[in-house]
Amino acid sequence: MLKGHLDAIVLAALEAGPAHGYAIIEAIKTRSSSTFDLPEGTVYPALHRLEQAGLLASTWTTPAGGRRRRIYSLTKAGVAALADRRKAWGRFSHAVDMLLGGGRAWPA
């Protein structure tokens, strides 16, 4: 369960350049060493949501002798949102690390 962090992951996947949905899924799987093998039903709606929110833009392409693809790229707002999400992830994961790392006794 990625709840709340999927957007950041998808945005980050597009940081290196535009890509289509299926490639994004593969990239997330590869770059997470298969920790995240996301079903399409998770990623496609997320892409639509992010486009709706103005963080992504898309165009249809049909490569020579290929299937139609929808290419997504980060908008300016998307780049900014990614930076925000990264900071939020840093704060979040640091806080959880503190809480889980613990094992200290209760403060008096």
Add this chain to the structure above:
Amino acid sequence: MLKGHLDAIVLAALEAGPAHGYAIIEAIKTRSSSTFDLPEGTVYPALHRLEQAGLLASTWTTPAGGRRRRIYSLTKAGVAALADRRKAWGRFSHAVDMLLGGGRAWPA
């Protein structure tokens, strides 16, 4: 949004010893440097859920001249679950770090 990780946080808060709900909320706030200032409506239902699942046990106490408190403690299953959740968090956060840390170009 803590989705999916709240259980681990609550279980970890009880690792150092039994405590009541309100104290757990305070401890989470303190030990996360106020990153997590969880509303009661989040924590109490979570405690009930975890008790229902057999990961926590509770007893009522009334300290001298005090309000009634429900003291929660980890069960054996709760200790085991915490260990699992910790591992899951490690895998999860490491994977997200890889994905967000990136910025590399697409592999050919």
Add this chain to the structure above:
DNA sequence: CTTCCATACCTAGTTATACTAGGTATATGC
């Protein structure tokens, strides 16, 4: 040559979870 798999997209509906917004009650400080 056809059958299967990988590619590539989609959505309606379910589920689970965190949160909102209330409510109750006691002890303490001003």
Add this chain to the structure above:
DNA sequence: GCATATACCTAGTATAACTAGGTATGGAAG
């Protein structure tokens, strides 16, 4: 005596992730 902090609770809401389907093409295997 009134506000604040302590201490508990629950019904309802929002929404995100996932399940489980559906469509269609290209290439490989048989």
